[in-house]
Amino acid sequence: MSSGTNSSGAPRYRFAPSPTGFFHVGGARTALYNWALAKRSGGTFVLRIEDTDEARNRPEWTQGIIDALAWIGIDRDDPTFEGPYFQSEYATAHVAAAERLYRDGHAYYCDLTTEQIQERAKASGRPGYDGYSRDRGLEPGPGRVLRFRVPEGVTIVDDLVRGRVEFQNDTIEDFVLLRGNGSPMFLLANVVDDASMRISHVVRAEEHLPNAPKQQLLWQALGHTPPTWAHVPVLVNEQRKKLSKRRDKVALEQYRDEGYLATAMINYLMTLGWAPQGETEIVPWSRIQDEFRLEDVNHSPAFFDLKKLAAFNGEYVRMLSVDEFVDACRPWLHGDAVPWSPEQFDEAVFRSMAELVQTRIVTLADVPALVDFMFLDAPIVDEAAWTKTFASAEAVAMLAAARTSFESVEWTSESLKIATEECGAALGLKLGKAQAPVRVAVTGRTVGPPLFEALELLGREIVLDRLDVARHRLD
């Protein structure tokens, strides 16, 4: 695949998000692509932020991008990371480039208003601007836009993922470079910045593909060799529409805040449109960095599947060592969202249950609900579970039997299990049925971590007390 590549020096991959107050998961994937390639090639990941008026007043938006990148392992302190740069820093250069284009005959001024253009389009039956001012020789002036003079012929965009894409130049209208007020347009600013930063690879979402021929023409008119293009497919929702902020959960920060692991998120994102060699999709970033190739990226849009993400996350949660897991859980075990007070929480107790919790959660946010009964004075009772469990006389009897038995049994999980078994047997209940009333009385729920381990940890006094409370409640 040989489009003109900036041959001098190491490759430079630019990632140019526009700040919008959150970081899009699609953007995250594109960033990861750029990052993997830059890292492996010994090149550079250039972060250039598209500066808008609104973003300028909200520096936290830019910080949000940097934080989000850091979360997925794109570390600003890494020497591969260059930036952030802001588009506005180059505004003078943008205008200068436009004027050069005008002097060289690659651009011309036009005084048509949007309404006039529409009228002409309507009259001719062809939509869009028809090149009316091309040869009118207009001088610069207030209200006059500078338009690019699209040359005749064919523009071939040589794209690393899509191959050779041909555009007939007569289907590309003479697009605006400078607005009537003299300010540069995005397309121009982008090219000028890329060229002056000697960007060699532009890897971005497919929605930009129609812009590529225009930009390539601009690179050439400016006297530069165009970069290597790669337009990667977009991420879509179940309706096969491009993920949108309005309808879909697209903020990377939200996944972070809901307790998804960055490792899982990164891995999942990379399997959308690409697959690592071999038997499994669960692979560490190091392997992805070594193996990822744009040439192997799929051509069609990929559905962002929450269920599969959840499966990946569970997979990664279970891979954690106990220490790592406890560390990762910490933010979810403290703070306002948690039902217990700081004094009630005991990390040592949590640690001893950690392994049992690990196989039972999807995200870290699921952790508190599994262990809250260990720290609260009284369990949070799930009414539906309670009603269902104590609907039978045996269940009520079982509770009383366990209360009596637990008074004197040796306080280990193994003995507690045997004691429960015996009480159940006397009532014709198997262990599965026998443990239920005890579980609901002590934990408030029908589901949770293995019961007898929890009872042992809780201690005889608390357990007996909760059994009593439950019996009173039944009366």
Place this chain on the structure above:
RNA sequence: GCCCCCAUCGUCUAGUGGCCUAGGACACCACCCUUUCAAGGUGGCGGCACGGGUUCGAAUCCCGUUGGGGGUGCCA
């Protein structure tokens, strides 16, 4: 309307002319394991959009159809 892109199980993918009676993963179903719930194990369901070519041979190459998506701003 015009331009461009895309098309393998429900979903994400492997597959680059014979190794494919199409492989894996998620989801789903069943069974096993089991103190609940998970996790784990085993098995099952399920796909090359359609029609023409090219070829000894096509999921793979070509053309068309259909169906999706994106772009068509003095937005970025």
